Amino acid sequence: MSVRPTGLVAYVYLALLSMASHEASAQIVVEENSNVVGRTPPGYYRGIPAMQDNEGSCAINPILERNIVCAYNASGGSDDAIGDTWLRFSESLDGGRRFFNRYLNGSNLDPSTSVGLQFAADPVMMCWPGGCGTIMLSANRDPDLGGTDGGIYMQWMFDLNTESGFRKALKVNLDEVFRTTGTRFADKPHALYILDQENPGTVEVTFDAEMPDGSVQTITREWPRARIIVVFALFNSSKNDIEILSMYTDNYRDWSNPKQVAQTSGRDQGVSIAAIGDTVAVSYTHLRAHETA
Numbered sequence: 121m122s123v124r125p126t127g128l129v130a131y132v133y134l135a136l137l138s139m140a141s142h143e144a145s146a147q148i149v150v151e152e153n154s155n156v157v158g159r160t161p162p163g164y165y166r167g168i169p170a171m172q173d174n175e176g177s178c179a180i181n182p183i184l185e186r187n188i189v190c191a192y193n194a195s196g197g198s199d200d201a202i203g204d205t206w207l208r209f210s211e212s213l214d215g216g217r218r219f220f221n222r223y224l225n226g227s228n229l230d231p232s233t234s235v236g237l238q239f240a241a242d243p244v245m246m247c248w249p250g251g252c253g254t255i256m257l258s259a260n261r262d263p264d265l266g267g268t269d270g271g272i273y274m275q276w277m278f279d280l281n282t283e284s285g286f287r288k289a290l291k292v293n294l295d296e297v298f299r300t301t302g303t304r305f306a307d308k309p310h311a312l313y314i315l316d317q318e319n320p321g322t323v324e325v326t327f328d329a330e331m332p333d334g335s336v337q338t339i340t341r342e343w344p345r346a347r348i349i350v351v352f353a354l355f356n357s358s359k360n361d362i363e364i365l366s367m368y369t370d371n372y373r374d375w376s377n378p379k380q381v382a383q384t385s386g387r388d389q390g391v392s393i394a395a396i397g398d399t400v401a402v403s404y405t406h407l408r409a410h411e412t413a
Contacts, residue, residue: 156190156210158219161285163334165222165229167196173208177254179247181279186215187287189277191224191243191254202227204239207256207275211286220285224275225330226258226294233293237270244311246348250341251325252277252288253372255297255311255350262305271299271306272352276372278329278339289329292336297350297367297375306365309352312393312400316345316370325372343372351381351391351402364391364404 157173160166172195181187194208202223210221226235240258247253254277259270274295277288300306322342329339347370354363365378381402390405 154212154216154219156192156219156221157208158210158212158221160222161220165197165201167194167202167208167223168198168200169196171195171198175242177243177245179245179252181247181252181287183249184287186213188212188216188219189245189247189252189288190219191245191256191275193241193243194223197223197227197229202229204261206240207243207254209254209275209288209290211288213283213287222286224254224256224294225290225292226273226275235270235273235294235296239267240273242307242309244309246311246313248313248315248344248346250279250343252279253348255309257306257309257352258294259300259305267305267307268303269300269305272297272309272350272367276325276327278327278341280332282332286332289331289337289339291327292330293328295373298352298365298378300354303356305355307353307355308391309350310391310393311348311350312395314347314349314395314400316347317397319345321345323371346370348372349393349395349400350375351393353391353404364402366402 156176174193176190176192178190190210191207193205195205197206198204206227207224208221209224210219212219225233228234235258237258238260240256242257244255254275256273258273259267262268274297276291280287280289298306323345325343326340328336331337347368349368351366354365364381366381367375367378369375392403394401
């Protein structure tokens with residue numbers, strides 16, 4: 121969950137690790153750190169300079185290892201065209217030595233693509249052959265809860281055949297994964313991409329995409345058969361509790377109904393998901409009231 125910037129300024133950096141295999145062991149070499157934020161190409165909204173960036177999430181193109189993509193909370197839109205924290209997207213085509221950035225869609229920067237909410241945060245970046253996606257939360261500000269309304273959203277990205285600037289074309293409109301109602305607030309999302317190894321193949325996906333030159337084109341791609349699982353914490357201020365919910369899609373479009381992961385009482389949050397094969401593990405923090413005499 122994002123907070124408005126204070127006197128401290130944070131930046132997002134990427135530490136590059138090279139793994140070289142040897143007969144007896146594998147050696148890890150730490151290369152020079154890179155500033156993920158990079159520069160904004162002409163024609164894209166830059167935001168207010170020297171504002172806080174944090175909570176970065178990155179992924180590597182599985183068929184082009186020098187193509188690195190990241191998303192992170194960016195406060196450069198605060199009190200400006202966006203008006204609050206939103207997610208910025210950075211991409212490198214040379215292994216992380218140079219990055220270019222732009223804002224993801226859905227903010228108040230463009231009323232035609234806005235989801236009508238005040239801020240976005242907590243990105244999770246995933247990539248697969250031919251594309252990438254960023255899970256995020258978006259909501260309105262609430263002085264007591266941290267957020268209200270809104271829900272969990274997905275920014276889909278198509279891979280383009282280009283060797284300069286952005287290699288990803290962003291879907292024009294964000295996909296709504298889960299929408300809250302009443303006083304509930306969806307927070308702390310995490311996500312996992314699992315290839316279908318038992319029934320391999322592809323799924324045809326068609327989106328209206330925003331091209332790097334600003335034009336909009338309808339693009340169709342064949343993406344791998346896979347399941348994307350999203351887990352998140354759902355705050356309910358009226359009941360003073362938090363549920364851990366899970367959803368999934370098998371076709372990059374339609375999301376399942378939310379399912380409660382754990383039947384517990386108290387306040388559950390801090391969600392993380394991992395898997396080996398068909399075995400999926402969801403971990404979370406369970407807070408209990410401490411009783412004293």
